[in-house]
Amino acid sequence: MRGLSRCVLLPVCWAGIALSAAANAAGAPTSYTTDAALSRLEFAGTQAGAQFKAVFHEFTAAVDFAPEALAASSFDVLIDLSSVDSQDNDRDSTIRGPDLYDVAHWPTAHYVTRSFTKTATGFSATGALTLRGVTKDVPIDFQFTSSATGAKLDGTASLKRLDFGVGQGDWRSTEGVKDEVKINFSLVLTPKH
Amino acid sequence: MPNLKLQARYGAVAQGFHWIIASLIVVQFTLGLTAAGLPLGMHKLNVLARHKSFGMTVLMLAILRLLWRFRNAPPPLPSAMTPIEKGLARTTHAAFYVLLFALPISGWLMSSAKKYSVSWFGLFTWPDLIGKSAPAFDALHATHQILGVAMFSVAVLHIFAALKHHFWNKDDVLLRMLPFTKSEKRS
Numbered sequence: 001m002r003g004l005s006r007c008v009l010l011p012v013c014w015a016g017i018a019l020s021a022a023a024n025a026a027g028a029p030t031s032y033t034t035d036a037a038l039s040r041l042e043f044a045g046t047q048a049g050a051q052f053k054a055v056f057h058e059f060t061a062a063v064d065f066a067p068e069a070l071a072a073s074s075f076d077v078l079i080d081l082s083s084v085d086s087q088d089n090d091r092d093s094t095i096r097g098p099d100l101y102d103v104a105h106w107p108t109a110h111y112v113t114r115s116f117t118k119t120a121t122g123f124s125a126t127g128a129l130t131l132r133g134v135t136k137d138v139p140i141d142f143q144f145t146s147s148a149t150g151a152k153l154d155g156t157a158s159l160k161r162l163d164f165g166v167g168q169g170d171w172r173s174t175e176g177v178k179d180e181v182k183i184n185f186s187l188v189l190t191p192k193h
Numbered sequence: 194m195p196n197l198k199l200q201a202r203y204g205a206v207a208q209g210f211h212w213i214i215a216s217l218i219v220v221q222f223t224l225g226l227t228a229a230g231l232p233l234g235m236h237k238l239n240v241l242a243r244h245k246s247f248g249m250t251v252l253m254l255a256i257l258r259l260l261w262r263f264r265n266a267p268p269p270l271p272s273a274m275t276p277i278e279k280g281l282a283r284t285t286h287a288a289f290y291v292l293l294f295a296l297p298i299s300g301w302l303m304s305s306a307k308k309y310s311v312s313w314f315g316l317f318t319w320p321d322l323i324g325k326s327a328p329a330f331d332a333l334h335a336t337h338q339i340l341g342v343a344m345f346s347v348a349v350l351h352i353f354a355a356l357k358h359h360f361w362n363k364d365d366v367l368l369r370m371l372p373f374t375k376s377e378k379r380s
Binding site for chain 1: 233234235236238239241242245307308309310311312313314315316318325
């Protein structure tokens, strides 16, 4: 309150308000950070015909987004692959191992968007995923919901694990582990200050 | 109505259940013991997947077999058998039924506790019975092995008894479960 009244008295501050209003009119996205404790990044694979799910406990997502400013929006997600948790230590260590993620050589996965489009149910993004040293486009579909404290991003994607070399040796077989992996995410976003 | 006319032989359906389940038990021991000896990897997971699919098949067949047995009384045991022998035979058969349920169910619980859901030959997935729990998995794994040893012991007793009936007592106890044979009054 005091800040605003002080601002009213300062012409420099008026300029600032005018600039930000102009930026909003032109469609500048809001910058958000993810609340890791409330957010969830999950994938579902199929092993021997049965689905299993795993989450990543460690990841950061820098989200610049506004529905009216798609051209200037962007997601930049960095995932710590060692933080994979499929609720079984044997499976986790296998996934981290040399034939699958090979976290010793490639500890992180990186996703960066290039463009966004509006869809019937929400939005879709084209972007490139870098995983295990391979960069390939992975489209995502998501919904963006504004809230009083920030926003929420809920979305899905689907990729083929062998496109990224996730599956060497025996693990190349898609009879044991299906090639297709589904990704689900629910990110709780808070605006950057 | 239960079959009032007492049959001298097991019917074709009862014989079918007996021999199909018996063969699957042999397959299950082979797959289970093979998997136990393999290092963690794709091959072990594939062997276990088959073990789980056949195990659920045994469970489904055991349910059908029990229902069939309730409606179709098995042929009576030879009157020459002593009450103790009859009691032993009935106990052995009852133990088989208990194990036909307990082994697959303990395996299903094991898979659930380790979060490796049970697929049936990749066609559909059975629901997990319990939540993830490492201590529960260890206890169930031990139980599954003990039940396996029990199944093996009961099977040895059963086979030994069948052969004893055939070669020692010279009755038709073995023949009446064998397809393509005729039970006849033997000595």
